[in-house]
Every structure is written in structure tokens, then in C-alpha cells.
Amino acid sequence: MRFVGLRLAWPLALLAVAYSTAGYAQDIGAAARRGGLEAKLEYCKTCHGLSGQGYLGYFPMPRLAGQQPQYIEAQLRAFIERRRTNPIMFNVAHVLSPSMLTALATHFRGLNPKPFGGAPRGSIALGKRIYEEGLPESNVPACSACHGTEGKGQNEIPRLAGQVYAYTVGQLTGWNKNRGQGSAVDTSAIMAPTAHNLTRSQVEAVAAYVSYLQ
């Protein structure tokens, strides 16, 4: 009786192992098929807009289209190293290989969809003035001095043209909380005093102005 039981038990155990490893191999296979640049780009665009134009979820998702590759790379590294605090983007970024990171950044550079839109238009004129001339009385330099007259940015300085309004407002009003933890290794600290010196309504004006720049 005992022998019979054992004799039966072995094939059963083997079968069980075979089944479980087959399932495992299938999972890995599926994940690998979904890998690659194309799949990763779709993954990014699920949240950042199907053309990278940005999106409003529970949180505003910034426009990546036309963004400076160096800026994207620097920010993804900042998420990974937790110099920029964002629970979602840490998870997203920490699985990216350095070559994938570069490939993604380069891809978004080449996209040029229309701005996401939707910003209030009431204070665009004020926003344009702040963007082009700054607010000397409040120690706010002209944004255009670094971000360019058309808001295209350069190198590590981000493009602002067409950026999602709610995103820009959120970043500028919460700069010290979300950004600038990496002052020793990146340029984000430059923005801290400027963000601090802008009032909420001035932030909204600038954010609205740049959101419509093409």
C-alpha cells in the first residue's frame, strides 16, 4: 500500500513541478515579448498622452513631447535616486536600463503635437510679461533668459512650451517639496528662489502663458 502510494506520488510530484515551471516560463515569455522600446513607449504614453502631449489624471502628467533629452534623462535619474520625490515615477524609472532611458528621451524629442490646452486665458498677458521681462521688484528673472524666448529650453533646462497648465502650477508652487533635493548634482536648485518669489497668481499667469506656446 505504502509502495503504491509512493509510486503514484512521484509522477504526480513531477507533473506538478512541470506544470508550475511551464506557467512560470509563460509569464517570463509574455513579459519579454512586452519588452523593447516600442512597448515601453506605449507604456509612457498611456499616462503622458498618446502623442506625449500630457494628460490630466488624478495627477497632472507633464508633456514629454519636444522635451530636451538631457532634461528627461536627468529627471529620470533624479526619480531613481530619489532626489525628485514622486512615488509613481520612482517605480516607473527604476526598471529602466541606461540605454532604454536614452532611447526614450530621444524619441520624445521628435514629437510635436498641439499643446494639451485648457488653461484659463485671463492672465496670459501678465504671464507673457513675467516670462519675457521677469519681475525685477520681486527678484524674479525673465524665464526666457534660460528657457528661451520660445520656451524650448536647452540641454538640462526644460522646454516649457505647451506644458500642461496644472503640472506647471503644481511644480512651481511645490518646488521645495517635490524638487531641488539634488542641488549638489543637478541644476534644479536654481529654480528654488524664483519659485519662492512668485505669488500663486503670478505662477498661474506664467503657467497659462507657456501652456499655449507651440
Place this chain on the structure above:
Amino acid sequence: MKRIGLRIAILAIIASTGPAWAGDGQSAGVRNCTWCHGTSGQGYMVAPRLAGQRAQYIESQLRSYHEHTRDNPFSTQYMWGAVAALGPREARDLAIYFATIVPKAANDGDRNLMARGRAIYLDGIPEANIVSCYACHGPNAEGVRDIPRLGGLAYFYVKGRLEQWGQGYHSGVESPMPLAASHLGPNEIEALASYLSFVK
């Protein structure tokens, strides 16, 4: 035959009461919904909970049925006919009415899958290009604007919807959901639907 009968019944009810309802709990407009969605809009069988759903979402879905953009089987069978005579004004009033009812949780998923579902909801599975649900639907699956509340929806409803996106059915225009759901496997869908059914 049965289906045709039901459709005629729904149409008859709508046709007879169409413009008369006033937007309160007693109105015929609301009764036309609660007929299937439960007396206090808490959902019943395949008809999802409307109570506590985002008003903008309900409105956008009613528009999608009207324009025949939301095309999954139950939508084409029931909702296309049900909203045929519904104007934008009435749709908005109904949406606001149901949004203000406090939702209950379905609690009908597999409790053993809750932790797994919650992890996928919050973090996604970046290695498999599965996005975080939390980024759009909020930390407590409460939704925002026209992004729906998912918390407390019935297991079979969420499971069905996630499967249908993967199969190529549509909801609204420019919804990221077909893309988001296309990477989910059956195990992940079961875990998510289970977790969400318990979220209050």
C-alpha cells in the same frame, strides 16, 4: 425574443415619461435607471453601481452610449436604447443625482488576491509595462472629473470591462484604457477586480 421584449419595455417606459421628470429621487427618469441599477443606484448583477460615481463620468458615458462610441455588449444591448431619448440636460441631472448617493462596496472579490491587486493598483508592474492605476484613478480609487471611481465596483463588472478593452471594445474617445488594459493578463485582472471590490 426575450431581449427584444426587454428593449421594447425600456423604450416604452422612456417614451411615456421622457420629458416629464424633475431630477429628484421620485422622478420617472431616475426610476428608469434604478430599474436595472438598483433602487438606490448601488448596482445589480451586470448593471454597475452608479451611486457615488463621478458626475462628469456618468455624463460622458451617457453621451458615449448616445453617440454609440461605447460599444461593449451590454452597452449596445441595453444602454444604447435606454439613452436614445435622453437629452444632455436630463443626462446631467441624472449624473448629479447618482453622484451624490453614498456608495457601498461590493465586497465580492477574492480576499486572497487583495494584496496583489492593491500592489498592481498602486505601482503597476513596470517590468511588464503595466501602468499604475493610482496615477489617474486616485489613491483611494475615488476617480476625479470624468475619470471614474473604481472603489467598491462589483468584481464581475471591473473584470469584464478590463477584459473588453483588451478585446478591442471602446469607451470614450481618446481614453487611455484600451492601451492600459492591453498589457493585463487574466491573473492581474482578477487581482485588480478583487481588490477594487473591497475599496470603500
